[in-house]
Amino acid sequence: MAGAGMNCSTGFDGVRLLAGVEIPYRRHGQTSTSDLLAQAFQAAIARAGLRADEVDGLGVASFTHGPDRAIDLAWKLSLQPRWIMDDSNGGTSGLNVLMHAARAIQCGDASAIVVVAGDHFEAQDFQRLVEHYNLTTRNYLRPLGAGSPNSLFAMLTSRHMEASGLRREDYGTLAVTQRGWAGQNPLAVYREPLSLEDYLAAPMVSDPLCRFDCVPVVDGANAIVLVRSDHPCVDKSASSTPVRMLAMAARHNIDHQEGGGLRTGLADVAGSLWNAVGMGPQDMDVVSIYDDYPVMVLVQLADLGFFAPGDAQRFVHEQIATRKLALNTSGGQLSAGQAGAACSLHGLVEAMIHLQGQAGERQVEHARHALVTGYGMVEYRYGMCSTALILQGDGQ
Amino acid sequence: MSTPKRSACGMQMFTVDQCTACGHCAYPPRYLCPRCHGAQWKTRRVVRGILQQYTETRGRDAEGAPRTVPLATLRTDAGPLVVARLAGPAVKGASYTLTLQDQALIATPDSP
Numbered sequence: 435m436a437g438a439g440m441n442c443s444t445g446f447d448g449v450r451l452l453a454g455v456e457i458p459y460r461r462h463g464q465t466s467t468s469d470l471l472a473q474a475f476q477a478a479i480a481r482a483g484l485r486a487d488e489v490d491g492l493g494v495a496s497f498t499h500g501p502d503r504a505i506d507l508a509w510k511l512s513l514q515p516r517w518i519m520d521d522s523n524g525g526t527s528g529l530n531v532l533m534h535a536a537r538a539i540q541c542g543d544a545s546a547i548v549v550v551a552g553d554h555f556e557a558q559d560f561q562r563l564v565e566h567y568n569l570t571t572r573n574y575l576r577p578l579g580a581g582s583p584n585s586l587f588a589m590l591t592s593r594h595m596e597a598s599g600l601r602r603e604d605y606g607t608l609a610v611t612q613r614g615w616a617g618q619n620p621l622a623v624y625r626e627p628l629s630l631e632d633y634l635a636a637p638m639v640s641d642p643l644c645r646f647d648c649v650p651v652v653d654g655a656n657a658i659v660l661v662r663s664d665h666p667c668v669d670k671s672a673s674s675t676p677v678r679m680l681a682m683a684a685r686h687n688i689d690h691q692e693g694g695g696l697r698t699g700l701a702d703v704a705g706s707l708w709n710a711v712g713m714g715p716q717d718m719d720v721v722s723i724y725d726d727y728p729v730m731v732l733v734q735l736a737d738l739g740f741f742a743p744g745d746a747q748r749f750v751h752e753q754i755a756t757r758k759l760a761l762n763t764s765g766g767q768l769s770a771g772q773a774g775a776a777c778s779l780h781g782l783v784e785a786m787i788h789l790q791g792q793a794g795e796r797q798v799e800h801a802r803h804a805l806v807t808g809y810g811m812v813e814y815r816y817g818m819c820s821t822a823l824i825l826q827g828d829g830q
Numbered sequence: 831m832s833t834p835k836r837s838a839c840g841m842q843m844f845t846v847d848q849c850t851a852c853g854h855c856a857y858p859p860r861y862l863c864p865r866c867h868g869a870q871w872k873t874r875r876v877v878r879g880i881l882q883q884y885t886e887t888r889g890r891d892a893e894g895a896p897r898t899v900p901l902a903t904l905r906t907d908a909g910p911l912v913v914a915r916l917a918g919p920a921v922k923g924a925s926y927t928l929t930l931q932d933q934a935l936i937a938t939p940d941s942p
Contacts, residue, residue: 574858577934578915579899580887586913588885589903640887690856690864692911814858815903815913 525810552655553774616765695816722781789827879904
């Protein structure tokens with residue numbers, strides 16, 4: 435394994451991602467978290483051409499899986515794993531597990547790992563989650579009547595508007611564009627066309643955020659399979675072309691919640707990430723940016739160098755709206771739905787589908803390289819966790 | 831990490847933690863100072879903050895009735911940025927007095 439400095443993990447040789455699957459997201463679903471995770475597991479190994487008894491590692495990312503943990507799911511799936519891991523660090527949880535899982539495979543601790551991520555929310559579950567997200571939320575935000583992150587990202591969006599000069603129409607263009615992609619994704623929960631007029635006329639949730647700036651809460655699960663590159667299923671899995679992990683970087687709690695939230699950990703790692711792969715933003719064929727709010731898509735894209743400071747508006751209209759940048763092609767969480775920790779793998783699964791040439795109507799032609807990010811875990815005023823991953827397919 | 835002090839009139843004064851090693855003020859409290867990693871804190875009273883951003887969050891109360899919660903981000907005179915519920919009009923750049931009521935940080939306009 436080789437490292438490229440402190441800011442970026444490279445050298446994932448010997449590891450292949452085989453399958454990425456999504457159990458359809460549903461509003462007010464009736465399937466338990468455990469059931470969703472089990473369905474995702476079974477769909478993933480079927481796609482990978484892997485038998486359950488070949489799986490020797492299991493990672494779980496979820497908010498609502500408790501009181502069960504990874505080993506409980508392993509028992510229900512009759513697995514005998516050598517490697518298990520749980521992570522509940524929100525929007526980066528699935529990628530956190532992936533990073534550890536890849537190293538486990540390289541080090542020989544496991545040869546075939548399935549990472550599942552998902553959540554089922556009853557109405558009271560979600561309210562409980564957002565009001566008791568952590569002790570800071572419970573003790574310092576909930577008493578204000580501000581248990582939801584919407585109010586925090588509303589004020590963050592206001593700061594971004596002041597700093598960037600963007601208007602509501604610009605954020606709306608991003609939401610409308612993602613809805614257009616969702617219209618080509620049979621699994622997206624919200625697929626009906628959305629116009630900018632619809633966006634601007636929508637009810638305010640927490641000004642300047644309207645309904646279409648806030649992700650709709652759904653149930654669902656995602657899963658990926660990663661294996662040793664010499665694993666027998668790499669060759670027999672014709673329906674699941676292997677995908678390589680080229681580089682990965684994570685940086686959390688960069689400013690102790692004492693800044694404006696308009697800069698994420700990705701800004702600190704972008705240079706080393708791109709250097710590690712010898713590419714830049716212009717080389718990415720598919721881009722999945724964690725989209726809990728439109729503003730955070732633009733913040734992360736800026737951090738990663740997709741556009742220069744002051745150029746956000748041009749980028750939105752010339753690159754995103756025109757689809758020159760294939761961004762959040764599933765519709766993103768804004769339209770496909772926000773299934774809790776499942777969304778920590780949602781963008782990765784979408785990127786893999788494109789790299790494997792299985793994206794159907796929305797397939798990006800000759801997609802070879804993809805970028806995926808995770809973001810989340812609001813402490814007091816904005817998210818603390820950031821992760822980015824660069825993938826390579828075979829370009830078919 | 832310190833706990834808020836109650837004033838003579840029953841309303842809690844708002845305080846933040848100040849690192850005894852470097853003087854950095856932090857809110858909400860934490861174990862180690864984000865500037866110097868010092869572990870000793872003293873309590874510093876905070877009286878005022880300047881409003882930076884605000885929002886009105888629409889939601890429902892416990893009985894399901896619509897309600898609007900006015901919230902703001904303020905830069906305190908001790909340094910930390912805080913989130914508070916507004917008890918009066920929102921005016922960007924204006925000064926507000928900060929107090930604690932039932933664990934909630936309340937920002938009251940200094941000028942009506």
